[in-house]
Amino acid sequence: DGGITQSPKYLxxxxxxxxxxxxxxxxxxxxxxxxxxxxxxxxxxxxxxxIVNDFQKGDIAEGYSVSREKKESFPLTVTSAQKNPTAFYLxxxxxxxxxxxxxxxxxxxxxxxx
Amino acid sequence: xxxxxxxxxxxHVQEGEDFTTYCNSSTTLSNIQWxxxxxxxxxxxxxxxxxxxxxxxxxxxTFQFGEAKKNSSLxxxxxxxxxxxxxxxxxxxDYKLSFGAGTTVTVRA
Numbered sequence: 001d002g003g004i005t006q007s008p009k010y011l012x013x014x015x016x017x018x019x020x021x022x023x024x025x026x027x028x029x030x031x032x033x034x035x036x037x038x039x040x041x042x043x044x045x046x047x048x049x050x051i052v053n054d055f056q057k058g059d060i061a062e063g064y065s066v067s068r069e070k071k072e073s074f075p076l077t078v079t080s081a082q083k084n085p086t087a088f089y090l091x092x093x094x095x096x097x098x099x100x101x102x103x104x105x106x107x108x109x110x111x112x113x114x
Numbered sequence: 115x116x117x118x119x120x121x122x123x124x125x126h127v128q129e130g131e132d133f134t135t136y137c138n139s140s141t142t143l144s145n146i147q148w149x150x151x152x153x154x155x156x157x158x159x160x161x162x163x164x165x166x167x168x169x170x171x172x173x174x175x176t177f178q179f180g181e182a183k184k185n186s187s188l189x190x191x192x193x194x195x196x197x198x199x200x201x202x203x204x205x206x207x208d209y210k211l212s213f214g215a216g217t218t219v220t221v222r223a
Contacts, residue, residue: 035213040123042202042215043157058210090156098211100145102159103204 006106023091032074037088050097120214135217137186137203152199
């Protein structure tokens with residue numbers, strides 16, 4: 001079955017530590033996205049990529065970094081500079097960049113601070 | 115910047131009743147999408163509206179796009195327990211999809 005796989009499902013970060021969230025898709029989609037979801041705030045865009053080797057900052061990129069070396073993969077690193085990283089992180093993809101194409105979401109990674 | 119506001123934030127509905135959630139944008143949108151997120155799950159695409167004044171139906175769900183393409187609504191009739199979840203609108207403008215904060219629906223049996 002085609003879809004988006006996020007791992008791990010739960011992740012704990014220590015102070016001063018960088019952690020990387022994995023996102024893999026086998027939908028052959030060009031565009032991929034990372035969102036952060038906090039209670040009562042909906043989905044906020046962290047980074048997005050419309051094509052391999054290219055990505056753009058979203059609304060809340062500070063303290064995060066991404067790479068897009070392969071079409072299928074769009075890992076997100078939460079750096080120690082992100083002072084409030086506890087949240088639910090969702091990865092999504094669409095066949096083309098932000099347009100009239102629906103976004104398909106993974107099951108998410110819940111990140112907590114130890 | 116583009117902002118999408120959604121009201122109400124919470125909707126408690128008696129089973130069998132109708133309700134409506136509203137979505138308003140600060141700018142004109144190219145299109146609007148609606149998603150549903152079940153408790154503990156991830157958002158799932160429901161529908162997209164593109165044309166001014168467009169109305170689409172999915173069984174008991176009716177979606178509408180405003181004439182000025184700055185607002186949208188989702189109306190659910192005869193609410194069932196399967197309607198529980200958070201409904202998000204997402205508006206496309208300036209090449210970015212902006213999500214509303216969502217309306218979280220609970221149903222009293």
